[in-house]
Amino acid sequence: MPAATGGRPPVMADVAKLAGVSAQTVSRVLNDHPNVSVRARDAVLAAITELGYRPNAAARTLVTRRTRTLGVISFDTTLFGPASMLHGIERAAAGEYFVSIASLPALDRAGVLGAVDRLLEQGVDGIIVIAPMKSAVDACGSIRHGVPLVAVGCGTQASLASVAVDNGAGAALATRYLLGLGHKTVHHIAGPRAWLDAQERIAGWRSALREAGAPAPELVAGDWSSASGYRIGQGIGDDLEVTAVLCGNDHMALGLIRALAERGKKVPDDISVVGFDDIPESGYFLPPLTTVRQDFGALGRHALGVLVAMIDGQPAPQACLRVPPQLVDRASAGPPGRAGTPR
Amino acid sequence: MPAATGGRPPVMADVAKLAGVSAQTVSRVLNDHPNVSVRARDAVLAAITELGYRPNAAARTLVTRRTRTLGVISFDTTLFGPASMLHGIERAAAGEYFVSIASLPALDRAGVLGAVDRLLEQGVDGIIVIAPMKSAVDACGSIRHGVPLVAVGCGTQASLASVAVDNGAGAALATRYLLGLGHKTVHHIAGPRAWLDAQERIAGWRSALREAGAPAPELVAGDWSSASGYRIGQGIGDDLEVTAVLCGNDHMALGLIRALAERGKKVPDDISVVGFDDIPESGYFLPPLTTVRQDFGALGRHALGVLVAMIDGQPAPQACLRVPPQLVDRASAGPPGRAGTPR
DNA sequence: AGAAGCGGTGGGAGCGATAACAATTCGGAT
């Protein structure tokens, strides 16, 4: 392997000497500046490959004040949604920016602020916060520093640059769909109150119900987990009034279906179930789950787009970019069946 | 807000001036060097908070040659395993190191080498490669640079610093368990050939079979997806010989169970099914899935530990640190039932 | 009493790159 002087990695001056030009010219070649003769450029390029030269990012950053690094703050990158968004961001950024992640044990104000601080210390050019909870959005709003920052998956109401799936529309879509199948009303297993997605889905569900003149059943809330869906399902399974349930996410739908099955209730014959998210497995549930798809990847890509625009000096949009969700019709929902409501 | 001179962020000299000391002393306070009087330290600390000073990472890196940043290369951070490992790494690194991710569209040699290059350009202190495929491990082996690098989830045979779940032991564990239940043999739906985990599970399964003197059925392989499990299940559902199936992962088990259900086969009465991974949902499948748990989080933490040791100058271990898997007994496996094999 | 040891401190030299500016060359217009 080519070593420059001593064992240390080659620096720009080494390249310059080998190519017979000045360091400045090497810099110009590296940064695609105009006005470099082909002769010089070729010599530099040859020297670079011969030496295995790699520019020192720290030195460059010191003078340009840009790290070409983005920070992503997330709550739990193990969950399907955050993981997908992160992946979408990373894929979209590849080549343009590095992405550094900061995942939090809890999405409270202090946690978010602390993570922003850590990333700032690292010198990121911009930050994307995967902020599904109100506390996180509030924290974002109170950040004083001038860092470009966009929130994603944060509800559609926040007054900061943000990108989110239109949860309200999605829930309404699913609710109308079930109503259209002939159900008198639709029950809803919501996510935790603190989550904006959960709140917006509740609102969408309620408004679709009201619009159709259907009675609004009492709300029950789980915690997104299959376990909570299962627990709630044990109650629902005994309630003869219930013919259709919209679940806050696919995992809870899975738990619900299992609880129903254990009580001898068939889906969709006795009860229709619709999920939310469209995780990769949901097409293979028993029965395959009808659900509302969120395109998390697109969310990530859009968030990156907005952020990069801000980094490049465009003013921060104060509104939310909404990504429309989509109903995926599989087999877990149908007309109120043979075992329909008694009344 | 406290502004130093002009609008620009305060630098060490500003802190020094305000505290009435030299920049050198500020640096000493920041880096916890001994021999700083409490008076000086307090003055510096006060100045720092008053100014809202934040050390410039690039400048520090330029001289120390450490970025306190780690790179993680991964194939698809959307999958449960990689996402969990990444999360484990990140949580374990929090505070000590930043983690920068590079996810690849494909885990081939060129992709891995390219990602290593990108990270090196960024100046990472070390790299963790989530390398479940042979091609990735080979690529790691051929990296000439002196960067500390550890592979994780890469099979247990690689001759480089690595951390992995003992797949062979896990598969053998599950196979013996099924055999112990009274099954004459155990079928296996493997993952793709190119994946080391898949190969090692196959080996573990085969050896447990051999050990017990059980016949080794023909191998079928899926692609980890529920869809492939479903497809394969359509064949298995018609095969009366099959009483027990070990699946390469939980997703394929899910697909298999659905295919079986559609053909009227009951799990575990007609066929026992055991998965691998223990994804959060598998306890809520119908029936709840008996599976082999991999502690991905621990994997990530251990990988970080090994890497940090290497960064701190310890010699790279040439072997694999094995994390033992664990059988989680739920309801999808039982003794060969009333509908047992005809012979 | 002088030398040596020590905690505490500051001064200056880089680290490796880019930006601003200055300098050189060359062709063509005057």
Next chain:
DNA sequence: ATCCGAATTGTTATCGCTCCCACCGCTTCT
């Protein structure tokens, strides 16, 4: 032949920090 301006190249001054070394004032040893 002289001058001008564009193209190309080099020189110098930072960027913000840490390291090395010298230095101060004291106590402690010989």
